[in-house]
Amino acid sequence: MKNTEIALSRTKIAENFPELSEIGIELILSSMVEEHPELSTAEFFTWLDDLNKSVTFDIEFVPLTELKNWNVDELGNVRHESGKFFSIQGIRVKSANQNVVKEWDQPIINQPEVGFLGILCQKRGDVLCFLMQGKIEPGNVNKIQLSPTLQATKSNFMQVHGGNVPKFLEYFKDEVEGRKIIVDQLQSEQGARFLRKRNRNMIIEMPASTNLEVPDNFCWLTLNQLKYLLSYPNLINMDTRTVLSCIQIV
Structure with a gap:
């Protein structure tokens, strides 16, 4: 135009x-x-x-233990040494909704x-x-x-x-x-x-x-x-x- x-x-x-x-x-x-x-x-x-x-x-795949400034704690959670960014944690989900799976485990990115x-x-x-x-x-x-x-x-x-x-x-x-x-x-x-x-x-x-x-x-x-x-x-x-x-x- x-x-x-x-x-x-x-x-x-x-x-x-x-x-x-x-x-x-x-x-x-x-x-x-x-x-x-x-x-x-x-x-x-x-x-x-x-x-x-x-x-x-x-892109190069490396073990989590080799990531710079990232650590795996005693519970298996992945965290940045600064305590910032995010962490990868395991969660267990329980749902009362009868139309979905009632319970499952999964990793999740925790970034509040x-x-x-x-x-x-x-x-x-x-x-x-x-x-x-x-x-x-x-x-x-x-x-x-x-x-x-x-x-x-x-x-x-x-x-x-x-x-x-x-x-x-x-x-x-x-x-x-x-x-x-x-x-x-x-x-x-x-x-x-x-x-x-x-x-x-x-x-x-x-x-x-x-x-x-x-x-x-x-x-x-x-x-x-x-x-x-x-x-x-x-x-x-x-x-x-x-x-x-x-x-x-x-």
Whole structure:
């Protein structure tokens, strides 16, 4: 869409749905724009391919006893020496529900902390776009997947690992001038695998005038492009999906 077509579409949405808020109109418009001039869908796949080619990745399986800074205690639980991150413990579950297995044993990841899953959005070329991160994680079958702008546990952003502060953390953690909160929901994470783990799912809009320094492994996409990319297996990661699912058009 050209800027004139975008403006006309915005006007038509407002006329047909007068009950919508300003952000509701912008979200619908973003879901309609198929090819954004800043990064077309074809250009996105070129960006993704180049990013995958630039990344080296190797996984080596080692015994738990050889993991750096991790220990197995006398009960068989796996813990980090800092006492942070998470521990892997055994649990026994008993259920009164007659429609499920009444009792079973399983390992579970005990992580009683709240992390951030956050996506920044901003008007780019007069269309609301979402800042996505090309992120590689050990369990990915295809190297790079699209993750939220910020994907960090509390131990990560508190730098327990000794690394850098996650990029864009301040926009979600602090009261940054000009920010508008579109989504802010506390959600539990995979209760069958995690114990007491929650994430703060957020979408933050920043003014178009805010200069965001975006690294090469980040890209801007419209909602329409994200909807299209959802049809590709193993491309939009789980955390991105859960954040986007929190959007309400009001």
